[in-house]
């Protein structure tokens with residue numbers, strides 16, 4: 403068969419296969435469908451957007467999580483600030499939509515969910531007299547204040563712990579008092595948290611209603627290969643993807659394949675390996691005693707009384723308010739990598755699926771120690787409760803923290819990548835796909851420009867190589883031994 407080398411054009415009837423049902427895949431699918439695309443299929447090997455799946459166990463998707471932070475303070479990155487506020491409006495709209503649904507009509511998995519977005523505020527702490535924000539971030543704040551008057555009104559910079567300062571925090575002083583904390587901090591009362599797992603269920607439901615097909619499961623949803631047009635496979639600069647192969651041996655033809663596979667993206671698309679690297683963040687949970695026993699703790703740590711709190715530059719350790727009695731605390735100070743050898747002798751970092759009980763050893767000791775210190779200092783009333791579970795959560799870091807959303811060069815517009823969430827992608831779930839669509843249509847905007855395929859800046863190449871010292875460490879070198887694990891886990 404003669405193959406054309408013309409670029410494929412995107413049409414509403416194009417067969418589009420999306421690999422990955424995290425927020426990048428789900429949001430893209432949803433926005434394609436509501437914009438008239440009629441043949442969109444999402445593949446995922448973990449059916450975690452399905453209400454019946456236990457979100458927290460055995461799933462390596464970054465999006466499958468209890469909650470995520472929504473904030474708009476983005477250093478001096480006005481594009482993300484604007485996008486975060488646009489997303490915030492949509493999260494509020496989703497809240498309203500959910501509130502309008504009668505209890506008995508709520509979709510499976512969303513029973514009793516309440517709001518998807520809770521505006522509880524975000525308090526960033528530093529113990530040093532130096533402000534917790536860098537100069538760059540401070541410049542960003544003043545930029546935000548200029549653009550968003552609401553932000554100016556609801557952003558409190560606390561430079562000491564005086565009564566007067568506390569009085570200026572609109573009632574948030576009780577949090578500082580309870581933490582027995584004095585130092586510098588910034589409280590952004592226009593931020594909060596979103597229910598991550600529930601939002602995926604909601605977005606998947608919306609996408610299905612708009613006509614998106616889902617193929618999920620270990621075999622039928624597991625994309626093992628991109629199928630290239632045979633006669634062109636040997637010509638490296640002239641490839642056409644004609645569909646995906648799943649682990650059950652079925653070939654699914656497609657005019658366009660969108661890879662939104664989170665930490666597995668560099669594995670599936672070798673071309674992305676210079677731009678993306680998969681690294682782990684560590685999460686622990688503390689389970690409060692049952693509500694009947696300790697209503698005071700449930701109340702104190704609920705989003706109506708308690709903000710998201712972080713400490714250190716770039717929120718090295720952070721905690722979120724309780725959900726159903728679970729308090730999540732994360733550590734992001736060191737990036738942990740998991741390099742494996744591929745059959746072609748390249749080595750890349752890939753996710754380890756890790757839901758662990760306290761007796762297992764999958765979270766780096768360093769992370770646990772930093773988190774324990776954070777708990778001891780700021781949550782003295784939780785110390786005796788101990789850690790109920792630990793989990794690695796896999797980031798897909800791009801070289802510059804900007805997402806990677808574009809056609810992969812050399813595939814005649816049959817292969818597209820939507821990934822590189824770099825630890826801050828979730829909050830954009832409601833609006834992200836809209837901008838992916840701009841990229842698909844090759845419309846140049848502020849966002850498509852920063853997310854497009856790019857060259858690795860000079861001198862940055864080594865930043866993505868194995869074994870780099872400093873803030874990136876090989877995971878296997880950092881795990882606790884079974885013998886010392888139990889003592890590490892006791893707060």
Ligand SMILES: Cc1cc2nc3c(=O)[nH]c(=O)nc-3n(C[C@H](O)[C@H](O)[C@H](O)COP(=O)(O)OP(=O)(O)OC[C@H]3O[C@@H](n4cnc5c(N)ncnc54)[C@H](O)[C@@H]3O)c2cc1C
Pocket residue numbers: 421422423424425426427445446447448450462463464465466469470471472623624625626662663664665666670683684685732795796797798820821822823824825826827828829830
């Ligand atoms: C610890 C942690 C904390 C974070 N905190 C925040 C936060 O507070 N606020 C915020 O905005 N963002 C946060 N993020 C970032 C955010 O979670 C991510 O940017 C976002 O969830 C990435 O979504 P994704 O769709 O790219 O990937 P994922 O959610 O990882 O989804 C990828 C999907 O692809 C599937 N997949 C992979 N390979 C295949 C295959 N071969 N076949 C079929 N399916 C496949 C996987 O099963 C998975 O479901 C955090 C991330 C981490 C790790």
